Amino acid sequence: MESKYIVNVNREGNIAPIGNFRKEGVIGPRAQAQVSYVKDEGLKITLTCFEKDPYAIRTEMNGAVCCDSCLEAFIDCQPETGKGYFNLEVNSLGVVHCAFGPGRHERVFLTDLGLPHPVAEVQKTDEYWTYTVLMPLSTLEALYGCDCHFAPGHKMTGNFYKCIEDGSAPHWAAWAPVSRLDFHCPHEFGQLVIEE
Numbered sequence: 038m039e040s041k042y043i044v045n046v047n048r049e050g051n052i053a054p055i056g057n058f059r060k061e062g063v064i065g066p067r068a069q070a071q072v073s074y075v076k077d078e079g080l081k082i083t084l085t086c087f088e089k090d091p092y093a094i095r096t097e098m099n100g101a102v103c104c105d106s107c108l109e110a111f112i113d114c115q116p117e118t119g120k121g122y123f124n125l126e127v128n129s130l131g132v133v134h135c136a137f138g139p140g141r142h143e144r145v146f147l148t149d150l151g152l153p154h155p156v157a158e159v160q161k162t163d164e165y166w167t168y169t170v171l172m173p174l175s176t177l178e179a180l181y182g183c184d185c186h187f188a189p190g191h192k193m194t195g196n197f198y199k200c201i202e203d204g205s206a207p208h209w210a211a212w213a214p215v216s217r218l219d220f221h222c223p224h225e226f227g228q229l230v231i232e233e
Contacts, residue, residue, distance in 0.1 A: 051071055051072070051073070052069050052070075052071055053069060053070040053197050054068075054069050054212065055069055055070060055084075055197050055210050055211065055212050056068075056210060056212075057210060057212070057213070057215075058208060058210045059209040059211075059215070059218050061207075061209065061218050062206075062207045062208035062209050063206045063207070063208050065088075065201070065208035065210055066086055066087050066088035067087045068084065068085065068086040068087065068108060068197075068199040068210065069197075070082070070108075070110060070197035071084075072110070074231050076186075077186070078173065079171050079172050079173040079177060079185075080112070080114070080171070080172045081169060081170075081171050082112070082125060082169065082170050082172065083168070083169045084109075084110060084167065084168060085108075085166070085167040086106065086108055086165060086166055086199055087165045088106065088165065088166065089164060091105070091106035091129040091161075092105055092201060092203065092204045093105040093128040093130045094203075095128055095130070095132055096132055098132065098133065098134075098148075098154060099133075099134045099135070099136070099146050099148070100132065101134075102126050102127065102132050102133075103126055103134070103200055104202040104203045105128040105129070105201060105203065106128060106129060106199075106201045106204075107126055107128050107198075107199070107201065108197075108198070108199055109125065109127070109198040109199075109200070110124075110125045110170075110195065110196075110198075111123070111124045111125070111195055111196050111220065111223075111226070112125075112172075112195035113193060113195060113223060114181060114185060115181040115185070116192070116193065118181055118182075119139065120137075120180065120181055121137055121138045121140070121180075121223075122137070122139075122195065122223055123135060123136070123147070123180065124137075124220075125170055127157045127159075127170070129159060129161060129166045130159070131156075131157045131168065132157075133154065133156070133170070135147050135154065137150070140221055140223065141219070141221035147176065147180075150179070150180075152176050152179055153176065155170045155172060156170065157169070157170050174186070187231050188231070189233045190231065190232075191230070191231045192228060192229070192230050193228075193229040193230075193231075194223065194226035194229060195226050195227065195229050196211055196212055196215075196220065196222075196225070196226050196227060197211070197212040198212075212227060213225060
């Protein structure tokens with residue numbers, strides 16, 4: 038049995054509603070994120086979107102999945118280091134785009150760092166699609182260069198997004214509101230706190 042902590046995203050529980058839609062697009066489907074820390078394993082990240090037939094055509098690893106119906110998690114596990122955050126972007130085909138760095142223009146794919154590319158487990162039903170990715174402890178420690186065995190009370194920062202750039206109804210939504218149409222805004226990330 039795995040030993041895990043929830044990551045409290047809003048001081049009221051561990052579900053982060055992705056509902057702050059940008060004015061540049063339409064109001065899209067309901068989406069949410071959940072994160073837990075699995076002791077000695079890593080961060081378990083699950084995002085869900087309540088849409089019946091998600092648009093997805095991208096199949097290339099680290100490709101432009103943000104143009105498809107896409108769910109994204111941007112997380113800085115060690116904000117005090119200033120090293121940056123990983124962006125985990127996944128479409129309903131399970132294609133993952135993942136890089137690391139302090140901002141939009143200083144990002145490196147995990148594979149280019151010699152680290153394993155994340156694998157998404159996707160489930161689709163007539164009502165929703167969801168994915169889960171485990172970011173291994175070994176990967177987090179390689180990215181940050183420090184111990185990532187987190188204890189209750191550890192504070193991270195991050196944001197969660199739902200977007201689609203192609204198709205008939207482009208939309209961009211965030212958990213923590215963004216002041217412009219750019220998800221690579223770590224200064225606007227919300228706080229994530231590990232709790233028992």
